[in-house]
Amino acid sequence: MKHNPTHIGQVESVSGNSVTIKMASNYPSNMPIVDGTVYRIGQIGSFLKIPLGYANLYGLITQAGVLAMPESLLMAYKENPSIADGHRWLRMILVGEQIGSSFERGVLQSPTSGDQVHLVTNEDLRIVYGGYNAQSSIVIGNQSASEGLAAQLDMDKLISRHCAILGATGSGKSNAVSIVVKAIAEKPFPSARVLMIDPHGEYASSLAGKCRVFRVGAAAGEDELCVPFWALPFKELMAIFPGRLSDQNEDYFRGKVLDLKRVSAAALGGLRAEAITADSPIPFSINQLWFDLDNFERITFKADRTTPEALIAAGDPAALTSNQYPTAGLGSSAPFLNTKAKGILGFLDGMRSRLLDQSYNFLFRPIGYSPALNGTTQNDLPELFSTWFGHGFPVAILDLSAIPSEIMQTISGCILKIIYDALYWGQNTLVGGKKQPLFIVLDEAHAYLKAGEDSISSRTVQVIAKEGRKYGVGMLLVTQRPSELDETVLSQCGSIIALRMTNTRDKGHVSSAMQDELREMADVLSSLRTGEAIVSGEAVRIPSRVKFFQADNAVKSSDPIASKLWACPQPDVAIYETSVRNWRNQSFN
Numbered sequence: 001m002k003h004n005p006t007h008i009g010q011v012e013s014v015s016g017n018s019v020t021i022k023m024a025s026n027y028p029s030n031m032p033i034v035d036g037t038v039y040r041i042g043q044i045g046s047f048l049k050i051p052l053g054y055a056n057l058y059g060l061i062t063q064a065g066v067l068a069m070p071e072s073l074l075m076a077y078k079e080n081p082s083i084a085d086g087h088r089w090l091r092m093i094l095v096g097e098q099i100g101s102s103f104e105r106g107v108l109q110s111p112t113s114g115d116q117v118h119l120v121t122n123e124d125l126r127i128v129y130g131g132y133n134a135q136s137s138i139v140i141g142n143q144s145a146s147e148g149l150a151a152q153l154d155m156d157k158l159i160s161r162h163c164a165i166l167g168a169t170g171s172g173k174s175n176a177v178s179i180v181v182k183a184i185a186e187k188p189f190p191s192a193r194v195l196m197i198d199p200h201g202e203y204a205s206s207l208a209g210k211c212r213v214f215r216v217g218a219a220a221g222e223d224e225l226c227v228p229f230w231a232l233p234f235k236e237l238m239a240i241f242p243g244r245l246s247d248q249n250e251d252y253f254r255g256k257v258l259d260l261k262r263v264s265a266a267a268l269g270g271l272r273a274e275a276i277t278a279d280s281p282i283p284f285s286i287n288q289l290w291f292d293l294d295n296f297e298r299i300t301f302k303a304d305r306t307t308p309e310a311l312i313a314a315g316d317p318a319a320l321t322s323n324q325y326p327t328a329g330l331g332s333s334a335p336f337l338n339t340k341a342k343g344i345l346g347f348l349d350g351m352r353s354r355l356l357d358q359s360y361n362f363l364f365r366p367i368g369y370s371p372a373l374n375g376t377t378q379n380d381l382p383e384l385f386s387t388w389f390g391h392g393f394p395v396a397i398l399d400l401s402a403i404p405s406e407i408m409q410t411i412s413g414c415i416l417k418i419i420y421d422a423l424y425w426g427q428n429t430l431v432g433g434k435k436q437p438l439f440i441v442l443d444e445a446h447a448y449l450k451a452g453e454d455s456i457s458s459r460t461v462q463v464i465a466k467e468g469r470k471y472g473v474g475m476l477l478v479t480q481r482p483s484e485l486d487e488t489v490l491s492q493c494g495s496i497i498a499l500r501m502t503n504t505r506d507k508g509h510v511s512s513a514m515q516d517e518l519r520e521m522a523d524v525l526s527s528l529r530t531g532e533a534i535v536s537g538e539a540v541r542i543p544s545r546v547k548f549f550q551a552d553n554a555v556k557s558s559d560p561i562a563s564k565l566w567a568c569p570q571p572d573v574a575i576y577e578t579s580v581r582n583w584r585n586q587s588f589n
Helices: 071-079 122-129 155-160 173-185 234-239 247-268 286-298 345-356 358-364 381-389 405-425 456-471 487-491 504-513 516-527 575-585
Strands: 007-015 018-023 047-052 055-064 089-099 102-105 116-119 137-143 146-154 163-166 194-198 211-215 395-399 438-442 473-479 495-498 532-537 544-548
Touching: 047 122, 055 122, 089 122, 122 146, 137 155, 137 173, 146 155, 146 544, 155 473, 163 173, 173 194, 173 438, 173 473, 173 544, 194 405, 234 247, 234 405, 247 286, 286 345, 345 358, 381 395, 381 405, 405 438, 405 456, 456 473, 456 487, 487 504, 504 516
Parallel strands: 163 473, 163 495, 194 395, 194 438, 211 395, 438 473
Antiparallel strands: 007 018, 007 116, 018 089, 047 055, 047 116, 055 089, 089 102, 137 146, 137 544, 495 532, 532 544
16 A cells, blocks of 8 residues: 555554554654645644544644653663664644534544554644634734644633733743734724733834823823822722821721712712712812811810911912911910821821822823812713723723832722723623623733732732623733732633743743643743744634734834944934933923
């Protein structure tokens, strides 16, 4: 009989989902030519096929060489190497089954010893990698096994089951994020809703024409980023101010905030009084809060100890200036101090300095959302959400690059908390996540999602990871340090896109997040090319090694090319004046 060039050997042993293959000793080459195409046998991550009647079982090679032998033979081989008798060995895991022209993940039957094993041709790969629904899938690159085959993801499962893009610096992580988001944005969906939390302002250029950018100190074509302080939970609001309050004084603050919010709630109308708490997203004047608390600490009394002294100079809550009273006398002489004062002037001074800090204007004086002294605002949260999601573009980028680093984590967490709560309570409306799903992209997730940390960002992301699927909120985590992420959150990601990674600890975390039989694939991560990734999980029909497309407009984080840039003429040293002026103005303009 004429030799079948695709037949490479036979099944030697089967253990669960793992199959050991003994290659034919007379196989002519490790690089056979089939129908004019050269194939390489034994590549880690490549496919093999086991025909079983009308069905074909497919598996991924995880090991090649002597160590792929069955353990019993391996022990004998160590004592007598001639036992190999010229045979080569492969080990693979079964991942899917083809019946006719249909391929499905998982197998209903197992091979047995002696079954023939064949290499997988391009025609086979088209069946394996094909079959995606055109409307609900996106193309992100090409299959490394065959450059002519598109790499596709199931968009619905990518969004609803959460996803993580992991990779070391310089592995092509930002480009991968840009390609995935752009592929979603280019689908003809008028109600698509993607929100990117962008700590470094990297993605606006690569997603130009598909996104709306919100940034502190917005440039032309961008919108000003506003995060109203009054929408923050009480504890997170207090954490923004320097200094600490005792539990008793914190409760005192909480009561005053609640009083102001109740007044505003009455003016808004339609709210249940018993539902109002200090955490309710209701506008109130933080200047008035500061002024009232500061006045209570400074007030002095006449000889009867109940009548306040007349003011020396009236303060102004709008300008954050204090009322001035006659200085308290010594001993038993009037005027007398307020014996009920809480001793919080130090905290209030720190609070005042933070409120006056211009870099916090986006929070304490957001344009259109800054409350008057009576608590009324020009705009409310519905206008904020319509601004973020109703601008006509599928992607909204919240650029946090100009936010002070010490509150970056808190602000990002609060933004997520505000949005998730709005979607949770609006789940039965047309803008709720159940009717209009939201896909949240968290870039540099390790910066505000550290393992074991009890921060609002960590708590909120954990809630989204565990419960977001029920309410139409999907999540894409992007990080270069998966070992620093909370393991609970990473384990909730139904799909993993792992680019090149060399750190042993990080590779261990990626391996633990993959399904058991694919963990050996993590050993390949350190040898991936830039822009190449191992994609596994629910968004792909079968685990794949993928080469991502290159974004048309380079992502801002792309490395400067020193050999090209240093070849330019020496710049005028006077430009340093511009650099220092920008530094002092905290602006790039």
